[in-house]
Every structure is written in C-alpha cells, then in structure tokens.
Amino acid sequence: MMRRKNGNKHYFTRMGTRKKVHAFVRVKPTDDFAHEMIKYGDDNKSIDIHLKKDIRRGVVNNQQTDWSFKLDGVLHNASQDLVYETVAKDVVAQALDGYNGTIMCYGQTGAGKTYTMTGATENYKHRGILPRALQQVFRMIEERPTDAITVRVSYLEIYNESLFDLLSTLPYVGPSVTPMTIVENPQGVFVKGLSVHLTSQEEDAFSLLFEGETNRIIASHTMNKNSSRSHCIFTIYVEAHSRTLSDEKYITSKINLVDLAGSERLGKTGSEGRVLKEATYINKSLSFLEQAIIALGDQKRDHIPFRQCKLTHALKDSLGGNCNMVLLTNIYGEAAQLEETLSSLRFASRMRLVTTEPAVNEKYDAERMVKNLEKELALLKQELAIHDSLANRTLVNYDPMDEIQIAEINSQVRRYLDGTLDEIDIINLRQIQEVFNQFRVVLSQQEQEVESALRRKYTLIDKNDFAAISAVQKAGIVDVEGHLVGETDGQGFGLGVTPFSAKPGKKSKFKKTFKEQLSSPARKEGASSPVSGKELDVSTSKTQMTPSSKEGDVKDMIMREQETSSIEPLPSDSPKEELRPLRPSTPPPKPVAFEDFKNERGSEINRIFKENKSILNERMKRASETTQRINAIKREMDMTKEALNFQKSLREKQGEYENKGLMIIDEEEFLLILKLKDLKKQYHTEYQHLRDLRAEIQYCQHLVDQCRHRLLTEFDIWYNESFFIPEDLQMALKPGGNIRPGMVPVSRIMSLGEDDQDKFSQLQQVLLPEGPDSISFYNAKVKTEQKHNYLKTMMGLQQAHRK
Numbered sequence: 001m002m003r004r005k006n007g008n009k010h011y012f013t014r015m016g017t018r019k020k021v022h023a024f025v026r027v028k029p030t031d032d033f034a035h036e037m038i039k040y041g042d043d044n045k046s047i048d049i050h051l052k053k054d055i056r057r058g059v060v061n062n063q064q065t066d067w068s069f070k071l072d073g074v075l076h077n078a079s080q081d082l083v084y085e086t087v088a089k090d091v092v093a094q095a096l097d098g099y100n101g102t103i104m105c106y107g108q109t110g111a112g113k114t115y116t117m118t119g120a121t122e123n124y125k126h127r128g129i130l131p132r133a134l135q136q137v138f139r140m141i142e143e144r145p146t147d148a149i150t151v152r153v154s155y156l157e158i159y160n161e162s163l164f165d166l167l168s169t170l171p172y173v174g175p176s177v178t179p180m181t182i183v184e185n186p187q188g189v190f191v192k193g194l195s196v197h198l199t200s201q202e203e204d205a206f207s208l209l210f211e212g213e214t215n216r217i218i219a220s221h222t223m224n225k226n227s228s229r230s231h232c233i234f235t236i237y238v239e240a241h242s243r244t245l246s247d248e249k250y251i252t253s254k255i256n257l258v259d260l261a262g263s264e265r266l267g268k269t270g271s272e273g274r275v276l277k278e279a280t281y282i283n284k285s286l287s288f289l290e291q292a293i294i295a296l297g298d299q300k301r302d303h304i305p306f307r308q309c310k311l312t313h314a315l316k317d318s319l320g321g322n323c324n325m326v327l328l329t330n331i332y333g334e335a336a337q338l339e340e341t342l343s344s345l346r347f348a349s350r351m352r353l354v355t356t357e358p359a360v361n362e363k364y365d366a367e368r369m370v371k372n373l374e375k376e377l378a379l380l381k382q383e384l385a386i387h388d389s390l391a392n393r394t395l396v397n398y399d400p401m402d403e404i405q406i407a408e409i410n411s412q413v414r415r416y417l418d419g420t421l422d423e424i425d426i427i428n429l430r431q432i433q434e435v436f437n438q439f440r441v442v443l444s445q446q447e448q449e450v451e452s453a454l455r456r457k458y459t460l461i462d463k464n465d466f467a468a469i470s471a472v473q474k475a476g477i478v479d480v481e482g483h484l485v486g487e488t489d490g491q492g493f494g495l496g497v498t499p500f501s502a503k504p505g506k507k508s509k510f511k512k513t514f515k516e517q518l519s520s521p522a523r524k525e526g527a528s529s530p531v532s533g534k535e536l537d538v539s540t541s542k543t544q545m546t547p548s549s550k551e552g553d554v555k556d557m558i559m560r561e562q563e564t565s566s567i568e569p570l571p572s573d574s575p576k577e578e579l580r581p582l583r584p585s586t587p588p589p590k591p592v593a594f595e596d597f598k599n600e601r602g603s604e605i606n607r608i609f610k611e612n613k614s615i616l617n618e619r620m621k622r623a624s625e626t627t628q629r630i631n632a633i634k635r636e637m638d639m640t641k642e643a644l645n646f647q648k649s650l651r652e653k654q655g656e657y658e659n660k661g662l663m664i665i666d667e668e669e670f671l672l673i674l675k676l677k678d679l680k681k682q683y684h685t686e687y688q689h690l691r692d693l694r695a696e697i698q699y700c701q702h703l704v705d706q707c708r709h710r711l712l713t714e715f716d717i718w719y720n721e722s723f724f725i726p727e728d729l730q731m732a733l734k735p736g737g738n739i740r741p742g743m744v745p746v747s748r749i750m751s752l753g754e755d756d757q758d759k760f761s762q763l764q765q766v767l768l769p770e771g772p773d774s775i776s777f778y779n780a781k782v783k784t785e786q787k788h789n790y791l792k793t794m795m796g797l798q799q800a801h802r803k
Contacts, residue, residue: 018355021325023348024087026075027333028112034335044074049342069345071352076333080119083328084132091255091324092133095238096140096149098251098360100323102258102315103129106347107330108340109227109262116330117259118213121781124774130234130257131209131777137236138202146244152237153205154196155212158310159230160281165194166212166232182310188317196237206780209234214788229278231285231311232259241365248368252361256318260286260311265340285309290347296320297353322359327351401434413438587723590794597715605714609707616700623693624775630686637679644672 025047027038039048049067075083091101105113119128134153141149155166163180167173173195180193199205217229236255261282288308295301296319306316318325329348331341381398401409413435415421424435587593598606647669 018357021327021351021354021356022072023327023329023352024073024075025069025071025329025331025345025348026078026083026112026116027331029077030333032335033333034338037335037338038333038341040074040076045072046070047074047345049338049345051338067342067345069349071348080116080126080128080132083116084129087326087328088129088133089136091326092136093140094324094358095236095253095255096137096144096240098240098253098362099358100253100255100317100321100361101326102256102318102323103133103326103328104256104258104260104315104318105129105328105330106260107262107344108332108337109264111262111330111332111344113262113330114228114259116328117257118209121210121213124777127777131206133236133255133257134205134209135202135773135777137238138205144240146242148241148243150239151199151205152196152239153199153208154191154194154235154237155208156191156194156233156235156314157216157230158232158285158314159217160278161285161310163191163194163310164230166215167195167197167208169215170195170197170211182313184316188321189314191314201776203776203779206777207783210780210784211787214784228259228261229275229282231261231282233257233314234259248365248372249362250365252363256315256323258315258318260289263340263343285311288312290350292319293347293350293354297350320354320356322357322361324358325354325356398428398430401430406434406438409434410438410441413442417442587719590719590797593719593723594715597718598711601718602711602714605707605711609704609711612700612703612707616697616704619693619697619700623690623697626686626690626693630683630690633679633683633686637676637683640672640676640679644669644676647672 037050039050040046041048047069049069051065053065073086075086078086088103091103095101103117105117107113115128117128118130120126121131137151141147141151157164157166163182165173165176165180168176176193178193180191183190183192197208199208212232212234216232218227234257236257238253238255239250240252241250263283263286264279288305289312291308292305292312295304304320306312306319312319317323327348329344331337331344333341384398409431412421412424416424426432588596647666651665651669
C-alpha cells in the first residue's frame with residue numbers, strides 16, 4: 001500500500017499486479033475489402049498483411065511483404081453492442097470498485113473513431129462507447145443501494161495545442177478568464193480551470209455529453225466530410241461512500257474516454273489553409289504520443305517524454321499509470337489505405353508492450369474520521385479511569401470543565417493576584433490550561449474597566465471626522481492647535497490654554513455663545529486642520545477625548561453636523577414624481593430581455609405556460625411509468641407462458657389423465673394458468689390507462705403550444721415597442737392612445753423546437769414501449785437541440801436588427 005499526503009487529506013492506493021495494456025482492432029466495413037492482402041487469424045486475435053513485391057525495383061528487391069500483428073481481439077463487421085461488451089464493459093465495471101480506467105480510440109482520419117466512441121446520437125441503437133458507459137455507471141449505482149455514489153463529468157478539448165472546456169457554454173459556467181493549464185499533484189494530473197459537473201441522473205449526464213458534442217470543432221476534406229479536428233477527453237469521476245459501515249475510508253476513480261483526432265497524409269486529404277494547420281498540429285501530437293508509447297514499452301528507459309505536448313501531458317496518469325488501459329485501433333480494410341493501416345497496427349503492437357499497475361484509490365472521510373476518533377477517545381477515557389482507580393486517584397476528572405469549575409479557578413486566580421492565596425494546586429493538564437486562560441480573562445476585564453472609566457470622563461472623537469472637530473473648536477472646548485481649553489467648574493480645574501474671550505465673571509456669556517454656535521445652521525466641513533491632541537491620546541486608536549462636562553451638548557452638535565452634511569441639496573425645479581428610466585442606446589440581447597418580459601408584462605402568460613408544462617410533464621412521466629409497467633407485465637407473461645408450455649410438455653411425456661372427458665392437470669400448472677389470466681387482465685387495464693394518458697398528453701401538448709406561441713408573440717410586440725419605436729410615439733402606446741399593441745410591424749420569431757418536440761412525441765409512441773432504457777437518451781438529445789435552436793434564432797434576430 002502506498003500513502004500520499006496532501007494538506008490535511010490522506011490518500012492511499014492499494015498496489016495491484018502489473019498487467020499489459022489491452023489492444024483491440026476494429027475494421028471499418030467497406031465494399032472494397034482487400035481479401036488477398038488482409039487475413040484474420042483463426043482465434044480472431046491476429047492480423048496478417050501481405051503485399052506483392054514491386055517489380056519496378058528490379059531483381060534485387062529486399063522489400064518486406066509480410067507482417068503479422070498479435071492483438072487482444074479483432075472486431076470485423078461488429079455491432080456497437082459487441083464492441084462495447086468486448087472493449088469497455090469490464091473497465092467501467094471495475095471503476096465502481098475504485099480502479100481508474102482509460103479507453104482510447106486511435107486511427108487514421110475517417111476510420112470510425114468518433115462513431116465508435118460517441119456513435120450516432122440520432123439513433124439509440126447506434127450509440128457508442130461513451131453513452132453506453134454512462135448508462136452502465138448509473139445502472140450499477142442502482143444495483144448498489146448500500147453505497148452512496150456520486151458521479152461527476154468533464155469534457156476537455158485539445159485543439160491546436162490549446163485547451164478548451166466543451167461545457168463552458170452552459171449558463172452557470174461561462175468562459176474562463178485565465179487560460180487552462182495542466183497541473184500535477186500527488187493525486188495525479190488534472191486540468192486547472194476545467195469545469196466538473198455533478199450529475200445525479202442519467203438524463204443529466206447525456207445532456208452534458210450532447211452539449212459538449214455540439215461544441216466540438218469539425219471540418220471537411222476528401223477523406224472525411226465530418227472530420228474531428230481536435231483530441232477530446234470525456235472524464236467520468238466516481239466517488240463511493242458506504243452507507244452501512246462506519247469506516248472512514250471511501251473509494252474514488254475516474255474513467256477517461258479519449259477520442260483522438262485522426263492522423264492524416266496531406267497528399268491524400270488535400271488539406272489547405274486552416275485545415276492544413278490543424279492537420280499539422282494533429283500529426284505532431286500523435287507523433288509525440290507514439291514516442292511516449294515507445295519509451296513506456298522500453299523497460300530500460302528512465303525518462304518518459306510526457307511534456308512534449310498537451311495530449312501526452314494530460315494522459316500522463318493514464319498511459320502506464322495505475323489504471324486499466326484499453327486501446328481500440330480503427331483501420332480501413334481497403335488496399336488504397338494499406339500504408340496507414342500498417343502504421344496504426346504498429347502503434348497497437350507497441351501499446352501492448354506497455355504495462356500498467358491497476359490499483360484501488362482509497363481516501364479517508366474527515367467527518368467520519370472525527371466520529372471514529374471521538375469513539376476511541378471515549379474508550380481511552382474509560383480505560384484511564386480504570387487505571388486511576390487502581391492507583392487510588394479517584395478524584396481526577398478528565399472531562400471538559402463545567403461553569404462551576406471554571407468559576408472556582410477564576411476565584412483562585414483573583415485571590416492569587418490579590419495575595420490572599422499563596423499557590424494554586426495542580427491537578428491535571430486541562431486545569432493548567434484553564435488557569436492560564438483565566439489569567440487572560442482577568443487581564444482583559446481590568447483593561448475594560450480602565451477604558452470604561454476613561455470614557456465616563458472623556459468623549460471620543462475620530463481624528464478624521466473634520467466636522468466633529470470643527471464643532472468642538474467652535475464650542476471653545478479645544479483651540480485651533482488641538483489643546484484642551486481649561487474651565488473652572490468649582491470641583492477641579494482643566495488643563496490647557498484659556499482663550500482671551502474666556503474671562504472671569506463671563507461664564508454665562510460663554511455658555512450663551514456656545515449655544516448660539518450649536519444652533520447655527522451654516523457649517524463648513526474641513527475648514528480647520530486636524531487636531532493633534534497628543535496630551536489626550538489614551539491608546540494608538542485614531543480618537544481624541546474631550547471633557548465629559550460638555551458631553552451631552554457636544555454629542556448633539558456632532559449628530560446635527562453629520563445629519564446636515566449627509567443631506568444633499570435638491571434643485572428647486574426637480575420633479576416630485578418618479579423619473580422615467582432612460583432607454584438604452586442599444587437594445588439589450590433578446591435572451592436578457594426575454595427574462596425581464598417573463599417577470600413583468602408576460603408574467604401571467606409565463607405562469608400559465610409553466611403550469612401547463614408541469615401538467616404535461618407529469619402526464620408524460622406517468623405515461624412513461626405505465627409503459628414500463630406494461631413492459632414488465634409483458635415480460636412476466638412471456639415467462640409464465642414458457643413455464644406453462646414446459647409443464648404441458650412434461651405432462652404429455654408422462655402421460656395424460658382424463659376423468660369423465662376432462663383433462664386432469666397438476667396444481668403447479670393450474671396456478672400458472674390462473675397467474676397468466678391475472679397478468680392478461682392487468683395488461684389490458686394498464687394498456688387502457690396508457691391510451692387515456694396519451695389522449696391527455698395530446699390535449700396538454702396543444703395547450704402548451706398555444707401558450708408558447710402566445711408568449712413569444714407578446715414578447716415580440718413588447719420588445720419592438722420598448723426598444724425600436726421612436727420616443728415621440730411612446731405616449732401613443734399608453735392606454736387611450738392611437739396605437740394599439742400589435743399594430744407595430746415585428747420580425748418573425750421562430751418557435752422554440754416545436755418540430756423537435758413533435759418528433760420526440762412520435763418516438764415516444766413508437767420506440768419507447770420496445771426500449772424503455774432509451775428514455776433518458778432521447779430526452780437529453782431533444783433538450784439539447786431545443787436549446788441550440790433557440791440560441792441560433794436569437795443570434796439570427798440580433799444580426800438582422802444590426803443590419
């Protein structure tokens with residue numbers, strides 16, 4: 001077991017046995033398959049390549065004509081189901097046990113890598129490894145109720161040696177301000193700035209997958225109309241905690257699903273311009289990847305060049321690390337592509353030389369660790385109490401001190417400071433700590449008493465409060481230089497310099513003048529310089545003290561100063577009614593304006609739309625649940641029929657018995673007949689319920705469409721009237737005006753995915769009863785298409801308005 005430490009967290013990795021990387025080959029179906037040049041082994045784990053000698057080289061010709069490649073499997077004319085079962089299923093299953101996994105698709109451009117990894121999103125049966133892996137993860141989570149498992153996903157794109165987050169277009173993510181970088185730490189390699197998204201259900205994960213797929217960069221050339229121009233890494237992060245055990249350990253793992261861009265021969269693709277530059281970066285990164293694989297396969301090499309490019313650096317802990325690694329090489333079966341096929345097979349053979357050491361990734365939950373430590377602490381206290389009783393130390397208490405004990409220690413500390421107590425008896429370590437703590441408490445209380453005594457005699461004034469200082473100077477309490485002005489009051493005397501105006505026998509006149517100064521409404525802030533007050537500073541705080549004999553008057557004066565200075569003078573001709581907000585120079589984006597419209601003028605329509613939508617979703621959910629129940633009943637009926645047929649065949653073999661012309665059957669067969677009859681009755685009931693729900697769904701869908709159309713129409717009218725009508729015509733739009741809402745011409749707004757919604761409804765009626773597992777897949781697909789159709793519509797309208 002290897003231990004790694006990072007801050008306050010501890011990570012443990014149970015080391016496993018070393019194993020070689022598995023390499024599979026998938027051959028793209030073609031009508032021009034080179035049967036004479038490509039041969040498969042009998043065990044379907046080898047490929048033999050044969051080339052005819054080039055006679056143009058003459059008699060002496062040392063050209064190699066035969067190659068043989070040993071692999072872990074050859075997939076020829078294989079379905080997507082077979083590919084996933086063979087290549088990825090075990091890797092994904094072991095990920096939930098704590099093992100990291102990596103599945104990589106490699107090959108030349110147009111060989112079918114993206115189809116193998118992602119598949120055709122329009123057809124559920126043709127989905128690739130990635131959506132099937134997500135589906136398997138959530139299916140296995142349902143089968144493990146004793147574990148609390150969380151799933152997170154991320155989608156990274158490497159384009160022209162730059163890192164991009166394919167999920168940054170989500171509204172709650174947004175583009176990153178700083179460029180993303182690859183960072184290494186004791187837990188492995190991760191991309192700083194890459195967003196990781198929590199997914200609680202299968203449909204959310206599919207939505208994130210489809211969102212990222214729509215943001216990928218593709219281009220067209222002679223070899224492939226939809227060629228991927230970047231390397232993409234879709235990562236599934238799994239974290240599993242036990243619900244039953246109190247152990248603080250939990251396991252984590254991640255699955256890297258890598259779709260590499262295809263290698264290209266520029267002479268065949270005919271790439272130019274931007275596509276040529278992309279091909280150069282692709283071939284360069286694939287060359288560095290091959291160099292890293294060759295170094296990993298050589299046991300004598302100490303240095304592996306992972307940092308030559310972003311691709312190998314990001315996959316450092318996947319290539320030869322502690323994970324289950326599988327390579328799926330896609331090749332052509334045509335004679336014209338034989339050179340690229342040989343290159344791809346050589347890469348697969350080199351990959352099989354690489355060894356990995358899969359290991360379980362264990363971490364420790366801090367919260368559970370604290371609880372376990374508390375239990376252990378309680379046991380240790382009990383054991384310590386036993387030892388104290390054996391040593392006749394029965395009065396020792398190791399629990400935290402209560403208020404009575406703390407008050408007793410405080411009293412002892414005070415008596416010790418007063419000199420009435422010579423020493424404090426020491427009992428245990430906790431009591432020593434509390435004694436020092438009470439020393440701090442007593443010291444703090446004494447400081448507060450001194451400060452409160454000073455506050456009773458003096459008033460604190462902030463040195464930076466120029467208005468308060470000016471008022472005090474005008475009152476004659478301090479002079480211009482900040483010195484305190486003395487005044488005889490019969491009880492003592494004040495320190496300071498007496499002004500010439502303060503003469504004996506004129507005390508009443510001074511008080512009158514002081515009151516007049518306080519009542520004067522004209523104040524000039526900052527007219528005097530800040531007061532130094534060095535003789536009156538008690539601490540380093542920026543405050544100044546004045547005698548408390550004037551405390552009430554000074555406080556009132558300061559409050560009036562602050563109120564007067566905080567009131568801003570209003571112009572005499574300012575209107576009392578609410579000012580109308582100014583129209584922005586440029587109209588706001590329609591998505592932003594649409595949200596404002598739904599909260600203001602269109603709030604009622606939006607409320608009705610949401611209510612109808614929620615009713616529709618509830619009916620569709622019930623229909624889906626009913627469909628699943630029907631499928632379950634149908635499967636149970638089929639199983640019952642098979643059992644009944646078996647009983648009949650068994651009865652026929654053993655011989656049939658009749659009594660008065662009636663066939664005699666055993667009890668088990670009779671119960672199966674009754675069960676089948678009951679299941680048929682349930683099936684008809686559920687099917688009738690499903691028909692009723694479909695009628696309700698059709699009606700609710702009609703209402704939702706009407707509300708959507710009304711909401712968009714009203715928004716179109718509001719947007720144009722609010723931001724495009726001249727301001728001199730705005731008054732005419734008010735109630736009683738000459739222009740009614742809707743009379744202003746508006747541009748047409750496309751409906752938000754109504755055609756897609758109709759397609760989805762049809763697919764639900766036709767496909768879902770046969771394949772209920774595809775509900776999440778199609779739901780995520782339709783939602784993603786609706787979102788992007790809406791964004792395209794908004795962008796088109798903005799461009800039209802600019803023109």
